[in-house]
Amino acid sequence: MKKKLTLGRVLIFAVLLLYTAFLFFPIITILLTSFIPSNELATSTDFVWWSAHMNLDAYKTIFAYDSYMDLTGLPGLVLGLFNTLWLTLVPLILGLLVAGLSAYAFSKSDFPFKEKLFKFSVIIRAIPLGAFGVISYVFYSAIGWTGENGFMPLLIPGMFGGIATMFFLRLYFDGISNSLIEAATLDGAGFFRCFKDVMLPLAKPAFFAQFIFGFVGGYNSYLAPMLYLQNQPKYVTLQLYLSEIRSLFPNAGSENIYCAAAILGMLPLILIYCFLQKYFIEGIATGGVKE
Amino acid sequence: MAKKTLQNKKKWRKEHYLALIVACLPLLGFVIFNGFPLIISFIGMFCNVDLYDLSNIQWNNFEGFKSVFIPGHANELFYFDLSKYFYKAVIITAWIASTQLVTLGISMFIATLLHEKPYGAKLFQILFFIPYICSTVAVSLMWRWILDMDGGILNSILGTNTDWLHDTKTITWCVIIATIWQAPGYGIVMYKAAFSNINNALYEAAEIDGANAWQKFRNVTLPGISPTTFFLLQAGVMAGLLTYDLAALIIPDAWGSVGGVESMGLTLMRLVHYLINNSTTSDANGVSYMVSCACVISWLLFLVTGVISVILFNRREKSVK
Numbered sequence: 001m002k003k004k005l006t007l008g009r010v011l012i013f014a015v016l017l018l019y020t021a022f023l024f025f026p027i028i029t030i031l032l033t034s035f036i037p038s039n040e041l042a043t044s045t046d047f048v049w050w051s052a053h054m055n056l057d058a059y060k061t062i063f064a065y066d067s068y069m070d071l072t073g074l075p076g077l078v079l080g081l082f083n084t085l086w087l088t089l090v091p092l093i094l095g096l097l098v099a100g101l102s103a104y105a106f107s108k109s110d111f112p113f114k115e116k117l118f119k120f121s122v123i124i125r126a127i128p129l130g131a132f133g134v135i136s137y138v139f140y141s142a143i144g145w146t147g148e149n150g151f152m153p154l155l156i157p158g159m160f161g162g163i164a165t166m167f168f169l170r171l172y173f174d175g176i177s178n179s180l181i182e183a184a185t186l187d188g189a190g191f192f193r194c195f196k197d198v199m200l201p202l203a204k205p206a207f208f209a210q211f212i213f214g215f216v217g218g219y220n221s222y223l224a225p226m227l228y229l230q231n232q233p234k235y236v237t238l239q240l241y242l243s244e245i246r247s248l249f250p251n252a253g254s255e256n257i258y259c260a261a262a263i264l265g266m267l268p269l270i271l272i273y274c275f276l277q278k279y280f281i282e283g284i285a286t287g288g289v290k291e
Numbered sequence: 292m293a294k295k296t297l298q299n300k301k302k303w304r305k306e307h308y309l310a311l312i313v314a315c316l317p318l319l320g321f322v323i324f325n326g327f328p329l330i331i332s333f334i335g336m337f338c339n340v341d342l343y344d345l346s347n348i349q350w351n352n353f354e355g356f357k358s359v360f361i362p363g364h365a366n367e368l369f370y371f372d373l374s375k376y377f378y379k380a381v382i383i384t385a386w387i388a389s390t391q392l393v394t395l396g397i398s399m400f401i402a403t404l405l406h407e408k409p410y411g412a413k414l415f416q417i418l419f420f421i422p423y424i425c426s427t428v429a430v431s432l433m434w435r436w437i438l439d440m441d442g443g444i445l446n447s448i449l450g451t452n453t454d455w456l457h458d459t460k461t462i463t464w465c466v467i468i469a470t471i472w473q474a475p476g477y478g479i480v481m482y483k484a485a486f487s488n489i490n491n492a493l494y495e496a497a498e499i500d501g502a503n504a505w506q507k508f509r510n511v512t513l514p515g516i517s518p519t520t521f522f523l524l525q526a527g528v529m530a531g532l533l534t535y536d537l538a539a540l541i542i543p544d545a546w547g548s549v550g551g552v553e554s555m556g557l558t559l560m561r562l563v564h565y566l567i568n569n570s571t572t573s574d575a576n577g578v579s580y581m582v583s584c585a586c587v588i589s590w591l592l593f594l595v596t597g598v599i600s601v602i603l604f605n606r607r608e609k610s611v612k
Contacts, residue, residue, distance in 0.1 A: 012409045019401060020415065023422055026472065029444050030433050047447035098316050105314035111307040114314070121318050128600045130533045131592035132328050134563045135585055138335065139328040141342045160320020191306055191313075220426035222536050227564075242428040243540060255436055262432040266425045273424055277417050280424070281480050 027266075030259035034058050042253025058260035066248050068241075071233055076248065077264060080241035087151060087225075087237060088218030091158025096207055096214070099161030103169035104195045108181055125163045137227050150228035151235050165210050172206035173199060212276070212283035219269060238265060335586035339579035342570075355583030368580045377588065380557045383463055387538070387558060388531030390467045395523055397471065398478025399516075403508075405479070406486045416483065423476030431540035434469045456542060466538050470531075478523050482516060489515035514610070521607035528603075529596055535560040563588050 033041070035054040068076035105111065106118060136153070137146070145152040176199070184194050200207070225237040236244075242265045249257045273280050334340060334348065336355055341347035358365035358373050365373035401419065405412050422430070437444050438455040446452060455461045493511045502510065538558045566585035 009407070009409055012404045012407055013411075016401070016404055016409060016411075016415050020418055023419065023472065026433050026437055029437055033436060041442060045441050047442055047444040049447075098313075101313045102315070102317050105310040109307070109310045111311040111314060112303055113311070117314065117318065124318070124321065126600075126604070128529060128596045129325050129329075129593070130529055131589050131596055132325065132332060133533065134535070134560055134567060135332045135335075135589040136324075136328040137567050138340070138342060138582060138586075139331050142331065142340075142345050157320055157324040160324075161317045163317045163321050166317045191309055216424055220424070220428075222426070222428050222540070239426055239428045242426070242432060245432065255439070255442065258432050259436055262429040265429040265432075269424045269426075270421060273421065277420070281416075281420060 030262055034256050034260035034263055036256050038251070038253035038256055040253075041255050042251075058256035059264070061249070061257055062261055062264065068233060068236065076236060076241045076244075077238070077261070080236050080238035081268075083235055084219060084238040087154050087235075088215060088221075091155050092211065092214045092218060094159045095161040096165065096210060097161070098159065099165040099210075100169050100200070100203070100207065101192075101195055102161060103166045103173055104199050105191075106166070107170045107173035108178065108194075108199075109191065121163050121166070125167070133223060134227065140228065146228055148232070150232050153228050154224055165214075168210060169203065169206055172203055176202050208279060209283035212280055216269065216280075332586040332589055335583055336590055337583075339583060341579070342582065351580065351583055354580050355587045358580060358584050359587045365584075373584060376557060376562060377559075380559045380562045384532055384534065384558045384560075386463060387466060387470070387534050388528050390470060391474075391524070391527035391531045393471055394474045394527060395478060395520070397475045398482055398523065399520075401475065402479045402482030402486060403512075405483055416479070419479050420476040422473045425473065427473070427536040428540055430469055430473055431537060434465065434472075434541060438465055462542055465541050466534070469537050469541060470534075473537075474527070474530075478527075481519050481523060485516040485519040486512070517610040518607050521603050521610060525600055525603040525607070528599055532592060532596055532599075533560055534558045535564065539564075559588055559592055563592075 032050075033048070035056070035058070036048050036051045037053050037055060037057060040048055040051050040053070062077055063075050066076045068074065068079050072079055074082070106114065140146055140153045145156075180198050180202070181194050184198050189197065220239065221237075222239045222243065225235075225240050226243070229235045229237065229240060241248075242261055245258055245261045246254075331340065331345075337350065337353070338348045339351045354368065358368060359377050360374060362374045362378075363372055365371065405416055409415075435456065440446060440452065440454040440456070443455075445455065453461065455465055489512065493515070494507060497507050497511050535558065539561055563585045566581040566588075570579070570581040570585075
């Protein structure tokens with residue numbers, strides 16, 4: 001059925017269009033600037049809307065040379081992306097497996113103190129601990145996980161799998177019938193075998209949702225790398241690199257480089273999002289409400 | 292009761308203990324990596340803790356509390372008046388946190404419009420989510436260029452020559468506008484899901500009773516989405532109170548030099564970071580006291596966020612019923 005064209009509907013469309021303009025105006029601005037040659041930016045005191053000599057020099061400069069090259073032979077952006085990927089993926093994947101196993105135990109098997117432990121987890125999870133995000137540095141520095149070992153606080157805690165992730169997966173597992181597990185157990189499959197061959201394939205969407213939620217968080221995370229890895233150029237992450245871009249390219253008229261770097265930093269997630277937007281929205285929406 | 296005694300009599304085998312260990316792992320990680328920082332920062336409020344030798348802990352006679360709360364007290368310990376910056380940071384943090392209400396309003400408004408199923412609703416929803424997945428670092432680079440005094444697009448459009456990022460009158464607004472640009476995407480998705488969960492029969496009933504669009508919104512939609520509202524409010528206020536990234540990235544040099552610019556980009560988390568950072572890089576006398584002050588501010592933030600969480604959580608539970 002075709003909907004009627006009414007004034008109200010046109011108005012709604014107009015407002016949404018306006019909001020889209022508000023959201024994309026900044027992104028288009030930096031996209032534009034990233035193509036403008038440096039010398040034109042340096043000489044102009046006004047915003048340069050257009051140039052006859054638009055080029056990709058800013059992007060080339062980012063990949064051409066910066067001080068990170070001396071260290072590893074890789075430009076900062078590439079090194080940053082590499083570090084971001086392993087620092088995000090290793091704890092994320094291991095943590096998901098651990099949280100999955102824990103959720104599986106809580107959902108499908110029986111063990112001493114099960115109910116009590118679960119209640120304890122629920123209570124402890126409800127405490128908002130965000131305020132300790134920075135002061136935790138004191139703890140990690142006391143156990144020597146700063147400086148050279150600054151990657152440890154980013155790597156190790158995540159490997160234990162979050163309680164929230166465990167709750168989310170447990171809820172999903174509860175919806176999966178016990179009969180498959182029972183059948184597998186009768187065939188002689190143990191705890192881990194059941195998890196790997198029965199639960200994991202069945203709960204793929206739940207794991208995937210949590211994976212996306214965690215990946216976006218890890219990719220964009222700035223506070224923790226800044227706290228623990230700031231003075232360790234070898235472990236620079238993508239976001240740290242972006243936050244340093246001004247000091248890496250301090251010359252006048254380097255704004256095109258900053259804009260190009262911001263675009264390059266945003267691009268990977270936006271591209272992945274465009275292909276998997278359905279899963280993204282589901283993953284973030286369900287990953288957020290974790291109880 | 293009968294079930295419980297039965298369970299107690301159950302014989303636990305090896306595999307049950309295996310399940311117990313596996314089940315406890317996330318809890319164990321949580322307790323280790325949150326419990327110890329909690330304990331150390333609690334001790335740190337009352338004692339000077341040597342970060343490199345935890346056996347060296349000395350009672351500091353509430354110096355941390357005094358330096359944070361009593362104006363002028365820190366002058367003797369540090370080279371600046373901490374409490375002045377603390378009270379300033381409290382105001383700025385509260386201000387930034389309160390803009391979450393604006394974010395919430397925008398989310399609800401846009402989601403309501405999307406729920407009317409306009410042309411291209413699907414495409415709009417996809418587009419509206421994009422700012423949310425952009426990193427705060429890239430977003431801050433973007434806004435710094437837009438708000439730049441020389442060559443920034445905002446001054447060019449308005450025909451002004453305002454130094455948005457350094458003028459004390461506009462500096463906090465820079466953080467707020469970037470937050471409002473980035474944050475609503477999440478709320479829009481959540482509200483959209485909440486709207487589609489409202490029972491259509493309620494709208495039909497309201498229509499039969501002769502309710503107009505506003506009455507329907509007021510009496511059916513608003514109560515229907517209130518659990519989501521409280522959830523978003525809780526998450527949003529929390530994020531606002533703990534603002535670090537955007538404030539530090541958009542206004543990086545404002546707080547860096549104490550006694551320099553009388554900055555407005557200072558949030559409580561930035562103050563904590565400043566104290567920690569300074570205590571590890573310098574070896575002045577007041578160093579351990581700085582950590583102590585950082586602990587005090589962290590615990591204060593923890594208590595405030597905790598109380599707000601509990602209140603909003605209870606409201607949410609009530610609204611579910």
